[in-house]
Amino acid sequence: MDSLNVKKFLKFAGVLVILSELAAVVTGPPGNPTHPWVGFKGSIADPTSLLGLFTTSRGIVFLVYGVLVALIGYLLKTKNKFVIKSQELQRTVSSNKAFRIVFFSALGVLVVLLPTIVKDAFWQNAMVSQIAIFVLLALGLNVVTGFAGLLDLGFVAFYAVGAYATAWCTGALPLPALFGMHLNTFYAIPVAIALAMVSGVILGIPTLRLRGDYLAIVTLGFGEIITVFANNLNGVTGGAMGTAQVPHFSIHLGPIKYNWGIPPVPYYYLTIVFVGIFMIAFSLLEHSRVGRAWTAIREDEVAAESVGINPLKYKVLAFAIGAASAGFAGVMTAAQTNYVSPATFTLGLSINVLVLVIFGGMGSIIGVVFGAVVIQTVTMYLIHNPPAGYQPQDLYMYIGLLLVVMMIFRPAGMIPSRRRTRTHAPSASGQE
C-alpha cells in the first residue's frame, strides 16, 4: 500500500517537474537567429536565486518548484480523500453549523472593514473593478456551468448587455434614452438585470436544445456577435469609441442626498451588498427544488425527463438567472468608470471568468467567490508590483499551468461543491 503511494507521488512529481522545466524554458531569455540554442541553454543554466536563499541555475530552481508544488498538491489530495470518506454516509451540515456562523461573520466583518485596512488607491480601485465585479461574474457563470452543467463560453455577452443597458437608461448612448428621459443610474439596475435576463432567455430557447460541445460553440458565437454589434452599430452603441458619459450613482430622496463620485470605496460597499444578495439568493436556489432539478439534468438528462423535468425550461432558467448577476456587474462597471466600450467585452474575459469558476470549484458558491478573489488578487498584485522577470503577457501561461496542476490534484476545484465531490467518492461501506 505504501509503495503504491510512493509510486503515485513520483508520477505526480514527474509530471510537475516536466511542466516546471517547460515553464523555465518558456520564461527564460530569448534566443537569436545566429545562436538558436542560446535561449534554451540560458533558460536552464542562468543563475537565479532559489526563494532568496542561495543562487543556483534556473533548471534546478524550477525543479525544486515542481517538487514543492507536487508535495503540497499531494498532501492536499490525500487530505481531501479523507474528507470525502467522512462525508460519505452522513451529511455534516448541522454539526458544524456554529463554526460556519462564526467563520462567515468574521469574514463579513473583514470584508466590511477592508477599505479601512487597505488604503492604497490602486488596491481600493482594484477591489471594486477587478475583484468584486469578477466575483459577481463568477457567481453568475457558476449558476450556468456549475449548477446546470452548461458550458457557456460567451458569458461576457450578458455583462455587455448590462453595461450598455445602463448607458441607454442614463442617456449616454446615441439612441433616444429609454422611457424618453435620462434616468438616475440606480433605476438602471432593474432595467439592466431584466434586459440581461431577457437576452439569456432569447439566447437560451434556440440554443439550449444543443448539448455539450455544440452548446459551447454557439455561446462562443453569441459572445462574439454582441462584441461585433457593439463595435459596429455606431448609431446605437457609439461604435468602437463607446461612450464615456454614464453618470455615477446618486441618491436624492428628500433630505438624503449622496453622490457616488470618483473614489472607489462607496462603490465597494454597494457592490458587496449585491454580492451578498446574489450569494444568498443563489444558495437558496441551489438547495431548493430548482437546484435539485438542475443537478438532475446535469447528472442524467434522460432520467430527469423521465421523472417529469422539462430540461429546456430549467436550462433557460439557469441562463436567465446567471445573466442577472452578470447584468448587474455591467451596471457597476459602467457607473464606476463612466465608460462603456466594446474593448472591455472580449472572449478573453469570458475565459477568465470560466477559469475563476473552475479554480474555485464548479457548483460551489463559496468556492467560486474564493476562486475569483484569489486569482484576481494575484493578477492585480502581479500588475502592481511585477516581480523581476515577470512579463504581463506571461500571465495566462501561469494561469494555464495552474489549471493543469489543478486538474491533476483537485479536479473539483479548491473548495469543491458537496454535490460534485460526492460523485468522485468510491462506493461506500464495502457494498460491492
Add this chain to the structure above:
Amino acid sequence: MENLFDVTDVSLRFGGVVSLSNVSMFQKRGEILAVIGPNGAGKTSLFNSLTGVYQPQEGTILFNPKDKPQLSIIGKKPFTVSDSGIARTFQASRMFNALTTFENVKIGAESHKGIGVLGAMFRGPATRRDEHTSDEHTWSLLEFVGLKDRANVIASALSYGERRRLEIARGLATNPEVLLLDEPAAGTNPSEKNDLAILIRKVRDEMGVSILLIEHDMKLVMSLAERLYVLNFGSVIAEGTPDEIRSNQNVIDAYLGTASEEETDNA
C-alpha cells in the same frame, strides 16, 4: 372499462432499420403485463415509444389515465408523458449519482409541482408546506421499497439491487398509474430477485399501479406476469397467459428453446 394502453399498428424505423413493425397491444388497468423476446427484438424500443423518447412513424399509442384526459403519446415529450402518469426505470440504472438516495426520490416527488423560482428563493409558507409534503411522500416511498436506512447515502454507493429499488421509488414518486420496468432483475442475485418480485407485486396490490415489465429471467416473468407479449424482430409473435406462452411453438422456436435441449445441456 377501457384499457390503460391501446397500442395500434405502431412502426418505428431508424433509417432503413425497422425496430418495430405493426406492433399492436393493450394493457388492462391493474394488470401485470410482460414483454419478452430475444435481444434486439425491440422491447426497449417499445418502452421508449411508450414514454415519448422515440417517435414512431406510424400507428397510435393511446393512454387512458383515470382522472386525466386521454393522451396520444406519439409526438409528446418524455416529461409530458411522465406528467400524465407513466413512470419508468431504465435497463442500465440511471440515477442522479451526485445526489443522495433521498434527494433522488424527492426529485420525482416534486417535479410535477411547477417551477416557482421566487417561491424557492424566499421560502414562503406555501413553499415550505410543499417541501414538507414532498419529504413525507419521499420517506413513505423509501420505507415502501426498503431503502429508508440508506436515505442519506449517495446514489452511486448503492448496490445493484438497491439501485433498482431506488429507481422504482423514484418512478412511484411521480404518482403514476403505470410503472414500466426495463429488466429490473438484470445484475441482481437470486435473493435480490426474489425480493424484487415481492416488491413488484406489492406495488400493484397496495398502490394500485399497473406494471409493464421487460425481463429475461423466465422464472421471474412467468411467476409475476398475468399476460405476456412476445416480440421477435420488431413484431408481436405471440400473446397470452404464461401457460399459453410456454406451450406456443413459435415462442419456443424463437426464444424459449425446448425443454429437452436444456435437459441435454444439463446432463
